[in-house]
Amino acid sequence: MLKVENLVVRYGMIEAIKNISFEVRDGEIVTLIGANGAGKTTTMQTISGLLKPASGAVYLDGTDITKIPPHKIVTMGLAQVPEGRRVFAQQTVLENLELGAYYRKDKNGIAEDMKNVFELFPRLEERKTQLAGTLSGGEQQMLAMGRALMAKPKIMLMDEPSMGLSPLLVKEIFRIIEDINQRGTTVLLVEQNAKMALAVADRAYVLETGKITLEGTGAELAASEQVRKAYLGG
Amino acid sequence: MAFLSYLISGLGLGSVYAIIALGYSMVYGIAKMLNFAHGDIIMAGAYAAFFAMTAAGMPLLAAALISMVICTLLGVTIERLAYKPLRQASSLSVLITAIGVSYFLQNASQLMFGSDTKIFPSVLSGSFSLFNGRLSVSYLSVLTIVICVVIMSVLTLFINKTKTGKAMRACSEDKGAAVLMGINVDAIISITFAIGSGLAAIAAILLCATYPSVYPTLGSMPGIRAFTAAVFGGIGSIPGAFLGGLMLGIIETLAKAYISTQLSDAIVFAVLIIVLLIRPTGLLGKKVSVKV
Numbered sequence: 001m002l003k004v005e006n007l008v009v010r011y012g013m014i015e016a017i018k019n020i021s022f023e024v025r026d027g028e029i030v031t032l033i034g035a036n037g038a039g040k041t042t043t044m045q046t047i048s049g050l051l052k053p054a055s056g057a058v059y060l061d062g063t064d065i066t067k068i069p070p071h072k073i074v075t076m077g078l079a080q081v082p083e084g085r086r087v088f089a090q091q092t093v094l095e096n097l098e099l100g101a102y103y104r105k106d107k108n109g110i111a112e113d114m115k116n117v118f119e120l121f122p123r124l125e126e127r128k129t130q131l132a133g134t135l136s137g138g139e140q141q142m143l144a145m146g147r148a149l150m151a152k153p154k155i156m157l158m159d160e161p162s163m164g165l166s167p168l169l170v171k172e173i174f175r176i177i178e179d180i181n182q183r184g185t186t187v188l189l190v191e192q193n194a195k196m197a198l199a200v201a202d203r204a205y206v207l208e209t210g211k212i213t214l215e216g217t218g219a220e221l222a223a224s225e226q227v228r229k230a231y232l233g234g
Numbered sequence: 235m236a237f238l239s240y241l242i243s244g245l246g247l248g249s250v251y252a253i254i255a256l257g258y259s260m261v262y263g264i265a266k267m268l269n270f271a272h273g274d275i276i277m278a279g280a281y282a283a284f285f286a287m288t289a290a291g292m293p294l295l296a297a298a299l300i301s302m303v304i305c306t307l308l309g310v311t312i313e314r315l316a317y318k319p320l321r322q323a324s325s326l327s328v329l330i331t332a333i334g335v336s337y338f339l340q341n342a343s344q345l346m347f348g349s350d351t352k353i354f355p356s357v358l359s360g361s362f363s364l365f366n367g368r369l370s371v372s373y374l375s376v377l378t379i380v381i382c383v384v385i386m387s388v389l390t391l392f393i394n395k396t397k398t399g400k401a402m403r404a405c406s407e408d409k410g411a412a413v414l415m416g417i418n419v420d421a422i423i424s425i426t427f428a429i430g431s432g433l434a435a436i437a438a439i440l441l442c443a444t445y446p447s448v449y450p451t452l453g454s455m456p457g458i459r460a461f462t463a464a465v466f467g468g469i470g471s472i473p474g475a476f477l478g479g480l481m482l483g484i485i486e487t488l489a490k491a492y493i494s495t496q497l498s499d500a501i502v503f504a505v506l507i508i509v510l511l512i513r514p515t516g517l518l519g520k521k522v523s524v525k526v
Contacts, residue, residue, distance in 0.1 A: 050413065099412075
């Protein structure tokens with residue numbers, strides 16, 4: 001589904017991503033864990049085309065997408081839930097969801113997916129005429145996820161979905177991530193909350209200062225001494 | 235009665251400012267830049283209409299159409315050549331570039347058409363009287379006000395109801411997130427420049443119908459006043475541009491009538507300063523509050 005090969009990303013002189021390779025297979029939940037500044041968001045933004053790599057390639061179903069403008073990548077079946085949610089605060093919940101389906105022309109399919117999103121997030125349906133800026137943090141996260149789902153993605157990138165949420169909501173969000181995955185969407189998840197991320201992930205990679213230092217199944221990494229010391233609090 | 239007649243001509247003048255202010259405000263709202271060449275697009279529109287009517291002998295409506303097409307193309311071309319390469323640059327670089335484009339257009343037109351003032355053909359003269367002839371209202375004022383209200387209504391509907399309009403609002407809020415929705419931000423910016431420049435052509439003709447002289451720096455003063463109107467009403471806001479334009483036109487006309495012609499600009503800008511001291515975002519400017 002998604003394959004990252006020898007990716008290098010620079011901000012001016014600083015090399016933020018130093019030659020990383022990983023892949024996400026059909027139907028998986030894969031997570032990248034790592035501390036602040038490890039390069040997680042940079043990796044995500046490079047995959048979705050917002051940043052251009054210095055070298056290396058990102059293959060989506062075999063096509064190198066590093067030269068494709070980001071608004072076209074969405075139409076190829078890759079949607080991103082950005083860090084900090086970034087919902088359109090001045091537009092209603094409904095308008096936000098409609099924007100998620102911006103590139104699509106299939107009216108019936110859009111209506112169908114809108115129904116599915118409301119089924120997944122009943123709270124959004126209750127608040128559909130409200131401005132997105134007036135929602136709580138958890139609701140905004142749900143809206144950002146629902147909005148990405150409206151693009152009918154084959155693979156969904158999620159950047160720190162649990163950031164700033166209460167433990168109860170974090171659980172809820174991770175339950176929904178599993179739900180989305182079971183309904184057929186492949187997920188690439190970036191998280192600082194390593195414990196929760198490893199619990200839902202099929203496979204995981206550890207990113208440290210721009211390099212992948214460890215990889216394995218979610219359970220393997222959760223059991224690894226190194227990961228437990230660095231990310232799981234002993 | 236005199237007051238009422240000043241008020242109506244103020245509304246007429248204000249409507250022209252409002253139409254120009256829309257161009258500034260929409261471009262600012264979406265591209266987050268002040269397009270100081272906007273006034274000079276008005277000038278280009280005035281020349282286009284002038285030559286279409288005098289040299290080609292076209293009727294007013296055809297000339298207006300030609301003028302709109304030329305201004306739209308000019309606006310989109312300027313954006314592509316001068317502003318698009320600066321998308322990642324600091325806002326100061328973009329501002330200086332816009333001022334440069336403004337001078338370029340003024341000098342290019344002086345080179346092509348000469349610096350002499352050309353007299354715009356009289357297009358809509360005459361007036362009708364009300365209250366047994368005590369109040370005389372020019373057709374032009376009424377037409378200008380009507381056109382302005384129509385433009386404002388159509389544009390508001392467009393922004394709120396159409397898919398492109400919603401994409402424009404999304405770009406105005408967060409371009410990075412808009413791209414992730416599959417919105418082609420460059421295309422949206424082009425559309426914005428096209429609309430703003432097309433409106434500048436309409437403003438050019440209405441302006442020349444009132445002050446029938448065409449010369450290379452024709453757009454500067456109306457441009458600056460309309461920019462003031464956009465800031466006054468709250469830059470980035472469409473109703474703000476409308477309200478700001480009308481207020482500015484009325485204040486200017488009343489100041490000219492009752493206080494002093496020479497001081498009218500000073501009075502207009504004094505009012506602007508006072509409004510901005512009290513409401514830094516302008517009359518209808520948004521105070522953004524976002525929960526995190």
